Amino acid sequence: MDKYEVAEILNEIATLLELKGENPFKTRAYTNGARAIEALTEPLDKIVDEGRLGEIKGFGKALQEKVAALVETGKLEYYDKLKASVPEGLVAMTAIPGLGPKKVVAIHKALGIDSLDALETACKDGQIAPLSGFGKKSETKILEGIEHSRNYASRHHLDEAMLLAEPILDDLRAHPDTIRCSSAGSLRRSKETVHDVDFLVSSREPERIIDWFVHQPEVTSVLAQGDTKASVIIGRKGIQADLRVVSDAEFPSALAYFTGSKEHNIVMRQRAIERGLRLNEYGLFKSKEETRDPELRVNCATEEEIFRELELDYIPPELREDHGEFEAAENHTLPRLLEWTDLKGSLHNHSEWSDGRGTLREIADAMSDLGLSYWAITDHSKSSFQANGLDEKRLRQQIKAIAEVNQQLEDEGVDFRLLSGTEADIHTDGSLDFDDDLLAELDIVVASIHQSFQLEEKQMTERIIKAASNPHVHMIGHLTGRLLLSREAYKVNHQEIIDTCAKTGTWIELNASPYRLDMDWRHWRYAKSKGVKCVINCDAHRFEQAGHLRLGANVARKGWLTKEDVVNTRPLKELWELQVRD
């Protein structure tokens, strides 16, 4: 069993314990254990083999035994028994907003309900409202929740959230009663998918800001509206948006608090407690007791100053996942992160020659107008016939056509170049769609998998390693083939592939399509530690997808990457020098 499967079971154990009414701190121990396992950078089976599970923070005797059993045998008696003792379907019911473990159990005890379908029927029949602690509104909300979970995915792509949030943020900024404002939450941390969109505003007139917010034309329903907080559903796709309004003195601590992550915040609070202080969304206070007394407030005008009071360097929002940022911030070793404006071009893109839009010249003009320096045309290869992939003959024609466009650009004095390339399919055996002779004629070779996703992890890993070992391959494209919120990643051993790329000097793509964002940000720190370079690529099929560069850079920041770690921050001349291999 791999670490993700183990983590999933630990999380399920936590939910099951909650349903059984266990000590909440015991529940939390399992949740913490799941997180710690997911965050591991070395293989879990290796840690188990060497008996080092106890070195993981929060791992005592019980968790060590349980995880070792899961890794070694794939089974855990404790889990099986626990699962058998809780009616199936109750876990799914806890996913409905407003229904936690206590209420789910209450409904089950009173009515014997153990599935979403049965719950829906009971609501419609008016059986829920008479229960103690429930009412007519509970019934309506549960029905809405079930409906919502069917109509909309509960998470959304990052670009969708950004596109929705930015105009609202602009309007909030322009609102006469706004002093400061920002996005917060997972959007500000650039998570690859987000559950909701968070806004924070400081103002002397909170009720006016709240009122303005819930009356925005995009708002389709108001979930909650109070004096300092409102939750609404916005947009066609139904994204939840939360707004908090605080005083300006509270803004820095509120921003830190609502940016999260939850795990990061817990460490921040603990650091405050260790220093005899108390941190909450209202400020950092010289008190051990709960207080909002301005007299006790440690004056912090910005987030930076809060970090300083807790003896930390400023931690950029993208890094706030409790994935090692505290150690680095203490030791002054946080990286200076990449900025999206550092990017000079994209090395994996398509044109009308395969399944993209636009002629070579149109693409060159569009990207040059954006201020980029180069743009690789890497159309699909012949095996991807569904994408009108190029065979040898058409690829040779395209190389010539690109040379002609570049000649025109040079004659016109335009400081921009197209690069010739291919996105070569990796066959099941790891061989590529073109011979080495032809690959050698190209500026850029991206090797990607577009079929046979179902191979076992071992075979899939060997397949990619073989492709990465071809001296003509510059980079591996979208390493796991995942489509966020729709298709699971195919199983690969990231570590082995990264180790190979470190030896061969092969780059790994961070595919900046909002549906991919692949390789996942969680693996970049390991790649970086091995000296493997990243390439942030648009995988553009249309002009406007050049904008994916910004998204890709945001996610690269989340992987701790700097300008130096990313190949396409370099000017063309340096890019050529990087390509020379031993």
Add this chain to the structure above:
DNA sequence: GCCGTTTTCGGCCCGACTGTTTTCAGTCG
């Protein structure tokens, strides 16, 4: 279930909102 430079027992982050209640439990982030 985990943890410990006062502690091997008694803590474990904490505040807002909702819906149901007549003062609060449950849920959420």
